[in-house]
Structure formats: C-alpha cells, structure tokens
Amino acid sequence: MSHQDSHDVVVIGAGASGLAAATALHAAGRDLVALEARDRIGGRLLSAPTSNPERALDLGATWFWDGEERVRALTMLSGIATFDQHLAGDSLLQETTGTRRLTGNLMDTPSRRFTAGSQAIATALAAMLPTESLRLNEPVTAIHMNGQGGLDVLTPTGTVHAEHVVLAVPPALALERIDFGGALPADLVRLARSTPVWMGAVAKVVAHYPRAFWREEGLAGAVFSRTGPLQEIHDMSGPDGEPAALFGFAHARTVRPGFEQAVTAQLARLFGPAAATPAVLHVQDWSAERWTAPSTVRHLADHSLFGHPLYQRPALDGRLHWASTETATDHAGHIEGALAAGARAAQSVLAASSSASDVTSGVTA
Template structure:
C-alpha cells in the first residue's frame, strides 16, 4: 500500500492541533483532517468572546504553558461583587457574596487565539471541510475515507469525541461528550454597568432559559459582556433569544435587555460536536478513561484523558499521551514506499 502521509490526525480541535505541532517539531510528516470549515473544534471565539470553553484553572499547567509559549496573556475572571439567584417561581435575590468562578483564568482576546496560532503553523497540512466517513485498518496502515477522497497513512490519530467515531465504523464506548448538549449566549454592552450596583455578573437561575450567567467582559473593562449557559434544549426554541434578553433584563436591569451585540452557539445542533445522545447532558462530570490504541489507531480527544478529561487541559493531556505512543511505536518513514 502506498501512503499519502506518515500520521493522519482526524480532528483539528485543541488536542489534534497540539499533537500535530509536536509531531511536526519532531520532523514527522502528517496531515490533519477537520470536518468543520475552521480549526479549533469546541474552541470558538467571536469578537474576542468565547462561545465554547472560557476558563483555565491555575493548576492546569499544560494549557497555561501553551498560552505563555504563544505569547498570550491570561487574566483572572472578574469576581468582585454579589451573585444573583433566581428560583423557579421567579423570586430574585441579589445579596449573595459568592463568585463560583473566582480564581479562574481567561485568555485575553479569547481562547481561539491559541487554536488559531496552532492551526496557522500547520500550513498546507491542515485540510478543512473534510468530514471523515470511514476508518479501516489494514496490514500495512490505515485507510481514512472522506466525501472527497481516501487517505492512506501508517497510523491514524482520532482526536475527537468517541461518540463521533461510531459512525466511522469504529467500535468504541458510548462515552458522553462533555458540554456537547449545551448552548451559550453572549450579550455585549458598552461597559460592565452591573458592577456599579455591586454585582459581579454571576447569576444562577432555576427559571431560565439561561441557567448560569457570568461576566465575560475584557480585562480592561473597555466593554461589558455577560454570557449564559442555556438550560438543555432551551436554545432550540424560536423565541430563545427574546426570552434570554428578558431574563437578563429582569436580573441585571433594563439595560441588560438591549445589548449592542449578541452571539449564540448551540453546540447540541453542531454535527461535528454532538450526537442525539449528547442532547441529554450527564448529571455529573463523567469519569473519563484512556482508550486503548490498536495496532494502527490512537485515540486523543479530551474525553480520553483520565485526569483532566472534558477540559482544555484534558485535550493536551490526551495529545501528550498520543505523542508518547507514536514516538515509542512508530519507526521512521524512510523505508516505506509512498506516492
């Protein structure tokens, strides 16, 4: 079998991009296939505001080191002030001295600055809008099929949620994809005016449609922003945006109901993120475990990370494990006949 490349990585999220960068630095030949028309996976920023993951915790040394190596700055999540609580009947309290995300860190300009930088470094090795439909091992390598063509490689790395591998013909566990069933709304204002009232931007609501709200403003306060996680399924309603703005207005005042801009991302309807099973979120953070590699396939999504599974740090943890496996088990390509 003639080969197109040495290592083929399926998925250009943080894990796949970080692994590709490490392999290229070591002189390996590779290609990265991504179903979406952009790199980044579940990392997505709009106008510098994060529509996917937003936080890094101080103990997550891999992602903090990567941000630092890329010359990006982090800052602490705003936490000064009081939290708002709304019960199911609509009663509201604004006197709670709580900040659930105090101590978390954010990347200035949005987390997509990390994935964008990694993707840029790959150049022509990154192939967008190539959704994989099948993966098959052979005695000499692996064949990966997309709508456009078939790719052949010595080894393939699946850097994506396990549930997305099943339609490719791979028998993997039905592992929940963390946060895949959620939607996120960001409302942008000229300034973080809620802070004037002693509020920190945090809110917990049992009424919805937003279940949890936080301050998403830039560090310097040159603009204000609130983001909210929608209750499962709420974003599918036609009046979701209207109801969300009404909720922001009743919690933070009339100004919150008239943002200068608004961004919404419903991850549960994104076929490159979620399956139908992901629209019913797990009740608690799943216990993630490594997926044992086969002779030709390695698994490297964040849901395969045993310590930080589901998080950005887990994506890098899984990428590190895949890199070690490839380094230990794959011999140089020089002896292989290729096209």
C-alpha cells in the same frame, strides 16, 4: 478532484487535542496531515470577533485554572495574552419567588481568560505546523485497515494512507460519523457510543453590551438561577470591562422559538432595563453542531467513562490512537485535558512507530 496520498500519521480533527498531537508529531519529525471537517480550526474553541481586533467573545471554552500547566505553558510560549476573570461584586440567586442579592461573589472561582478568546490556543498550535499539514473541509467518513498493515482514511474528496491515525474527535461522534468497517472491538464500540461529549448538550448565550453597567451597581454579573432559561450567568467582559459582556448556559432543549426574548427578559429582571437590549446577542447551541454533537448527545450522562483505560491503548492492531478531551485521564472536559490527550496520543504513535522500526532494523530480533 479525488486525491490519494500517504503520510506517516493522519490526525483527525483540528481542535485543541488534534492540534496538540499534530504539533508534537511534527516536532518529532513525523510526516503528517490533519483533516478537519469544518472550515475552521478550534472545534469547541470558538471566539466571535468584536470591533477591537485584539479582543473576542468566547462562544465555546472561556476559562483556565491554576494547575492547568499545559495551557499556561502554551500561553507563555506563544505569547497569548491572558487576564484574571472579573470576580468583584455581589452575586444573585434567582428563584421562582424572586431574586435575592447575596453578599460577595458566591458563583465564580478565580480563573484566567484569554484576551483574544480561547480560539487563540488553536491558532497558536496551528502556527507551529506547515500550512500544507492542515486541511479544512475534509470530514473523515471511514477508516479501514488496508491489508498492508496501515490504515486508509476516507473523506468525500479522497483517500489518505497512513501508518497511524490519531482520532481527536469526541468518541461518540466518531462512532456516529465514521465507518470503521466493523473492525473495532465490541467493548470499545459500546464505550465510545456511551461516552458523553463535554458541554455538547449546552447552549451558550453571550450578551454584548456597550458597557458593564452591572458593575456600577456593585454586582459581579454572577447568577445562579432556578428559573432559567439561563441557569448560570457570569461576567464575560474583557480586561478593564472591554468588551462588556455577560454569558450564560442553558440546556440546549430549551432553545426554541422565543428563546432569545426569554433570555433578554431574564437578564432585564436580574440586571435592570439596560440588560434588555444587548448590542449583540450570540446564541451558540452546541447540540446543533454537526461536528461536535452526535444525535444521542442529550442522553449521554456517564462522565465516569472519561479517560477510560480502553482509550489509553491503541486499537486496530495498534494503529488507531485516541485523543479528544473525553479520553484524558486528568482534566478531562477541559482544554487542559484536550492538550494532554493529544500529547499522549502523539507519544503512543511515536512509541509504536519506534518499536516497529526497531523490529525492521533487527534491534529486537
């Protein structure tokens, strides 16, 4: 059934950035709806359950670092359990000529992890919103200026009228999937089409084992590889090694038939025969995710476009506000950047709507 409704604000995308914008706008008393294309929240925060309901394995974002105050504050506020990334042990350097053991962990820097997986960040933010403010399975297909000074946001099931829209989708993806009716300025279109999607061309592989056997050999689980298919590998076990897991990144272009066998063979060469048979091997190819990666994702490489000044200004007569980690001026690419961009977009909506009400009430007249 087709629906038509009106809200002060439509937030497009329920990843960390969209949810951060939505919670800030809701806290400021704005009537909003967040439209999410997928059947789940979190976007690039995606955690696979394990047999322990309180622990999960991250298939998207894994770590946060010192100085990422928004993430830290949210974990404190929402009681999200965190722990230190395991660092102890030696690292490995894998070259075509063989593997060298290097004393100490030369790969990993101190960081923190989310015990229940990073998707807990999205769950915590969504819990601050009224349930009816969040609609799943609602991909936005078009945004049009409606002639009465607002925006019409179209999905396959209906139209939502809004005074303001927060676009919390990677810019290049937004330009590929959403029809703006030619209303965006040419420099903004060029910029958005050229802005990389952080980690969008990467496959993340998580090998879940019965125990962290590499630690028993004094290994940190940290590898830099010049042979692949995994180019870097890290220990991704939970607190006290439970659940036990290693993860690695590969270029998405290497994910072809035979990829899983190539990965387990690489892990066995590095960590011995026990590594050849993980209990579960997750392969998450983000470049194949329709709601993360545009078709151009492998060709977008100019990360200097992250946080570009054009993203800091609203478009479409001051009604379209950019979010997503790619638009952040600090910590772009990280969860921290996604939260910061969402907060900035919410501020931008509040500033625009309060100046509009000042005009209506004659304050600035």
